[in-house]
Amino acid sequence: MGWEVVIGLEVHAQLNTATKIFCGCSTTFGAEPNSHTCPVCLAMPGALPVLNEAAVDKAIALGLAIGAELNRQSVFARKNYFYPDLPKGYQISQYELPVVGKGTLTISLTDGTEKVVGVTRAHLEEDAGKSLHEAFVDQSGIDLNRAGTPLLEIVSEPDMRSPAEAVAYLKKLHALVRYLDICDGNMQEGSFRCDANVSLRRPGAPLGTRAEIKNLNSFRFLEKALEYEIARQRDILERGGCIVQETRLYDAGRGETRSMRSKEEANDYRYFPDPDLLPLVLDPARIARVRGTLPELPDIKRARFMRQYALPAYDAGVLTMSRVLADYYEQVAVGVDSKLAANWVMGELLGALNKAGIEIETCPVSAEKLRLLVQRIEDQTISGKIAKEIFEDLFHSGGEVDAIIEKRGLRQITDTGAIAALVDGIVAAHPQQVADFRAGKDKLLGFFVGQVMKASKGKANPDQVNTILLERLRKE
Amino acid sequence: MAFDQDTVRRTAHLARMALPQTEIPAVAEQLERIMELIGTLRAIGTEDTSPMAHPLDLDQPLRSDTVDHRDRRAVLMANAPAVEHGLFLVPKVIE
Amino acid sequence: MELHELSLRALHQGLQERRFSSVELTGALLARIARMNPTLNAFLTVTETEALAAAAAADARRAAGEDGLLLGIPVAHKDIFCTAGVRTTCGSKMLERFVSPYSATVVERLAAEGMVMLGKLNMDEFAMGSSNETSYFGAVRNPWHTGMVPGGSSGGSAAAVAAGLVPAATGTDTGGSIRQPAALCGVTGIKPTYGRVSRYGMIAFASSLDQGGPLARSAEDCALLLNVMAAHDPRDSTSHPAAASDFLRGLDRPLQGLRVGVPEEFFGAGLDPEVAAAVQAGIEELARQGASVQSVRLPNNPYAVSTYYVLAPAEASSNLARFDGVRYTHRTEVPKDLTDLYQRSRYEGFGAEVRRRILVGTYVLSAGYYDAYYRKAQQVRSLIREDFRRAFAEVDVIIGPTTPTPAFPLGAKNADPVAMYLADIYTIAVNLAGIPAMSLPCGFTRGGLPIGMQLMGDYFADDLLLNVAHRYQRETPWHTARPSFITGEA
Structure with missing residues (x-):
């Protein structure tokens, strides 16, 4: 016993x-x-x-x-x-x-x-x-x-x-x-x-x-x-x-x-x-009087987050751990995909805060900036990967989202012709890998995506890269 | 007998007063006299009587949460028997 | 009449008419203190320089057109009231060298009126005593007979007023400490309703019983002082919001229709026949002025002393824990560790009676005894309050002796603490209930010792008590008698 x-x-x-x-x-x-x-x-x-x-x-x-x-x-x-x-x-x-x-x-x-x-x-x-x-x-x-x-x-x-x-x-x-x-x-x-x-x-x-x-x-x-x-x-x-x-x-x-x-x-x-x-x-x-000044309490806020933002219980729980974090999230989630916003707050933001040992109260990236960054992902101005680089910049050096995108030329390439040209260049440069792929080594797709992304300095739209690559590789 | 010598010793320790051994018998006797006086209360029936803690039937007043004075450390510590670096000194406190 | 014999009213008039200045008055009293205090030991500290400066300031205020009733009039404080920059001992070795960093509300209020503090008055150590013999600084002597005690614990206050060292003084009353010495020294003193006078800066003995009040030569003088002393103080949570009042307004009301209650319990065994007779005569005088007299019962009064000696020591044992030799107060030489520092500092710093009460208080609160003693005493306290409540449904004031005997010889009751406690048998119930009461002179023994009569009133009937006392004093000579310094031992 x-x-x-x-x-x-x-x-x-x-x-x-x-x-x-x-x-x-x-x-x-x-x-x-x-x-x-x-x-x-x-x-x-x-x-x-x-x-x-x-x-x-x-x-x-x-x-x-x-x-x-x-x-x-x-x-x-x-x-x-x-x-x-x-x-x-x-x-x-x-x-x-x-x-x-x-x-x-x-x-x-x-x-x-x-x-x-x-x-x-x-x-x-x-x-x-x-x-x-x-x-x-x-x-x-x-x-x-x-x-x-x-x-x-x-x-x-x-x-x-x-x-x-x-x-x-x-x-x-x-x-x-x-x-x-x-x-x-x-x-x-x-x-x-x-x-x-x-x-x-x-x-x-x-x-x-x-x-x-x-x-x-x-x-x-x-x-x-x-x-x-x-x-x-x-x-x-x-x-x-x-x-x-x-x-x-x-x-x-x-x-x-x-x-x-x-x-x-x-x-x-x-x-x-x-x-x-x-x-x-x-x-x-x-x-x-005290009752009138009470804020929305964590349990109630969590339930609301699940309902209003369609978040899983875990996400809602993490985001409502502190009132400041919850308020931050709600500002980020304005007009953008709420789950994407949640991923960014819980992933990049909390990770960076934790690594730097600072509290959300003194977070160097304002909720408005993070909202804009998420919005730029949504409107396909930048890719998620590029967004992470920009976030690092915002966190450590400050600056404005759009200015960083422009200054560093990070705008995503979505022009099909331009992506196709990049793909063609990579396919032509790797005949052996093309042959292997066609012989059944499907895993090589990742290699090609990586090469194309590298050639585009990470700016090519990954979905389009995928589509065009498959189209070219499968074409006999 | 409520106040034997051991009780005096134990109570004196609770009250942190070092009574010399020679004083304890006399103190025990005086305290016993006082306890006899107090003991007369036992004769009174108080089953239904609520205890009275205070003569005022009022509620605790509240003060507003504002700082009401400046630092007066020098004056406030002037009576202290041992002070260093703005601290009151006592023999080492053992945790 | 000489300056030291004048009432507050007369002093005010003299100052107003520029017959004398505050500096002259202050100087005269300081000289009298210098001459007589070595015999009486009423003053522990004389603040001569500060007093003369305050007097000069008061004269300047008067010259500038102010005319406060107390402006420029000397006063002295029981050494239980903290006075900023002035030693405040509470009659204890523990505070022998304690200079308070702040002033009690009462001290501040009287100073603001322009009263001139002459110094600090002797008292029983931490107000624990009924003869002033527990003072670390030696007993005070009764001006009517220097072989006799002045009463306590405000013995220095009563003796100083009786001897004409100061026209009025402050005191405190936890179980009779204003009234009993007032009775034994032939002066008038009032313990106001609990909550009238701020306790802030008044060194606590038993917080639920302690109350400050004036001692003076007449009810009218007490009223003048109480008008300033009684006020709501936000720094004291137990200060009553309705503490202030004008005690002069109703002072002269005729006593026609006044209902006087006489409790049988106050006239039983142990009461000195001369005291009984003088108090009876006092009651008759009130009847002559139109009061109706009837008998009342206070059946639980005989238990007041026992109740008090549970509750007061219990509160005291905790109130006096702060005297630990760390931040102020006496610290023993070369403590070997922290416990030793506490134990020897506290043993050495407190006198025998204080230690005794701390032990009793510690014991009655300790594990296993709380219900049997502390809670029980709180219940009896309720019954004692009920007695008064019932009595005051029938009468307006209750009258009896203040003390069972007149002043007793120094040393007479030192062997048996309980015998000393019984000196307060008639005064303690009032503190337990929290009602007002006063003592006023009503005669003398054949041996020439003053006798005090006690008036008790319902909550906030302080003004009525002063009114009755004032009407009584208009028709009787007792409060005007002055001691002619009998020396020698009884």
């Missing part, structure tokens, strides 16, 4: 507000240490928190997007523990009554099926500062610029059954928060962080003891860490051992998870309602 893997994810999404959750300090990343602080986020004696409405609105947006119950009343609580990056000695969070209740997220699996993953809750809380260890001997430096940055902690049900499902969920959530423009999704800078709870059990048995894995700051790390942890737990269980409930840190360098001994000490957070804050009450008008 095998083991069933049970995975639940806790995601901390930094909300991309201008200011911190409880004070008017900027949340800009990368400022001088402690320059974005004030009496409130430094926990000066007597300072008090006031809730940022943008953080509330962004939590509402997430709740609406996952079809969650929004709690009309939620309560901020204090989570008490001592740590140098936690200036008040407690974190303001939500405990018994979170702002967002149960919702769902639908993920697409590689076999083409879909799975609904439950979201238990999402609650607002404040981020901690940072401890810097490298610069000092025997000392750590504390930077509280990040302290008080709003976080939305999104907790899933233990509904995922494989690392692949966990990655699909995380990607889906990542795409969603960016769609909603509530989080910049930057995993390297820590704006979108993930902890995973993993356990194994015999199918049908109650849940096993779980380990919590921290520090999963990329999709790949999540997958690797889960694979390692599942193997580790399986080994222990199969040898008849027991899993210890603990927090483990993923070490990307070694590709393993290890126990965080320093955190093993039993925590007693002594949660209680924060008396400096009153219950957060969501006024229906506020919810309605």
Whole structure:
């Protein structure tokens, strides 16, 4: 009998507000240490928190997007523990009554099926500062610029059954928060962080003891860490051992998870309602206003792309991964063949972006230029192959599509007479290959096409080349 | 007895206060007296009573998402016992 | 009358008529502080230079045509209010050298009116105490008898006003910390409705109970100060949108038809007979002025102290976690690691009573005890509020003693923390409910110690309390009596 893997994810999404959750300090990343602080986020004696409405609105947006119950009343609580990056000695969070209740997220699996993953809750809380260890001997430096940055902690049900499902969920959530423009999704800078709870059990048995894995700051790390942890737990269980409930840190360098001994000490957070804050009450008008500003959500957009642009599910899925990419595609697809446009965006464009390591947001080729390029293929001004060369130019050196075509003389040759002349020249120059072809070596057609294209510097219309070549070669 | 010496030690550790061993018996006794005082609450029936967290029956007010001050790091860090390169210094934090 | 004996009204009139300047007034009080503070220990910090500069600025404003009721009048703040650029200790070694980078809203508001801050007043450490003996900087002495405590935690405020070092002072009240020292020092003080006075910059003890308020020599003077102190503050989420009011407007309303409730629970065992008699006489005076008096019940009041000693320490244990030796405050010498830094800094920086309350608060919130203690206390808190709600359906004000006894000797209650806690037996329920209450002088013991009478009102009935107190003070001499410095031990 095998083991069933049970995975639940806790995601901390930094909300991309201008200011911190409880004070008017900027949340800009990368400022001088402690320059974005004030009496409130430094926990000066007597300072008090006031809730940022943008953080509330962004939590509402997430709740609406996952079809969650929004709690009309939620309560901020204090989570008490001592740590140098936690200036008040407690974190303001939500405990018994979170702002967002149960919702769902639908993920697409590689076999083409879909799975609904439950979201238990999402609650607002404040981020901690940072401890810097490298610069000092025997000392750590504390930077509280990040302290008080709003976080939305999104907790899933233990509904995922494989690392692949966990990655699909995380990607889906990542795409969603960016769609909603509530989080910049930057995993390297820590704006979108993930902890995973993993356990194994015999199918049908109650849940096993779980380990919590921290520090999963990329999709790949999540997958690797889960694979390692599942193997580790399986080994222990199969040898008849027991899993210890603990927090483990993923070490990307070694590709393993290890126990965080320093955190093993039993925590007693002594949660209680924060008396400096009153219950957060969501006024229906506020919810309605946020609803009105919601963008078209990924699932809905994907369905529309399949319908409106007659795209296969896979294409629609890729193109709607991010709102910016989807918008880009829709601009490219104006007045041209939608599938051809999709191929170009998914193939050349994403390939080039990926190779160059840049995001669609800063793509050097505008959607309008790519649309024109696709249009020139459609109107047979250029061939697909030439278009790829032009695209490279546009991507790396800029310029205008038509100007490049003219300047470099890349206009496609569609004149039958001119193509026939080229074909005749090649046929005459290769008598042996002509004989072989006629003797039955059909594969040589490719050779002839290649020679003709070469002679035309790639500009001859490939369909016409084919037709004329066959006509000449078969003529006895 | 709620407050034996072990409880005092455990609680003092949670509150991060290093009570010298010699003080613990006396502290345990005082805390036990306070717990006796508090213990009188047990006599009151509160089954149907909702807990009162706050005297104000109001909702949390919200502030607009705008930066409201400039950098005052120098003044804000002036009371710190140990500072270098704009950072508060503490003994090495072990992860 | 000398300058130090004048009411705020009289001081304003004197300044307005140019009989004296703010600089002269300030100088006179600074001289009095220099002479008497070594005995009383009411001031922890005297801001002489800043005060004289502020007084000169106030005189200039007045010369330019301004005529604010408080312009140029001296005030002093309990050292729990943060004052930018001025040491703010909260009576603790923890903050012995803490210079606040910002000012409390209350401090800013009074300064904006042109009040002249003379300095910062002694208090029980982090406002935890009822005798001012827990201050790291030594006990304050009662101006009526220097062998006696002034009450606490706003003991420095009450003593300074009683001794004429300053005409009015700020205080805070979490379980009686304005009213109890006001009673023991023979001055008038009001704890406003929770949410009236901003807590921003007021170092938190127990956030759901703390409320700032004035101590002065009369209800009218308190009203003058409260008119400025009470205001909605967007920096405090618990500040009430309707916090501001004009407390002078109804001050003179006759008491005809006023319904006074007297709770039996406040007149039981443990009440000093002299206190009982003086308060009874006070109630009779109100009846003489046309009030009707009836008995009311506050059946859960006997549980107020127990409830308070769960909730206040719980909140305090968390509020005081920020004092960790990292960003400000006392840091121990040569910590060997982070835990050592925390543990020794906090042990050394906090006094015994503060440590005790942090331990109680930590314990009642810890795993497995939350429901039995914290949640239970919150439920009893509801019952206590219900008691008041029922009572205020029948009466307009509730009257009783502020304290069970007059001022007690220094050191008398130090051995047993619980005995000290019971000094607040009549004041605590008010904070739990969040309603307003005040203490005003209503007589003296045969030994010459002041006795305080407590008025309690429904939510936002602060103006009614001041009105009743003012009418009472128009007809009685108690608040005008001045201590004649008895020295020696009791």
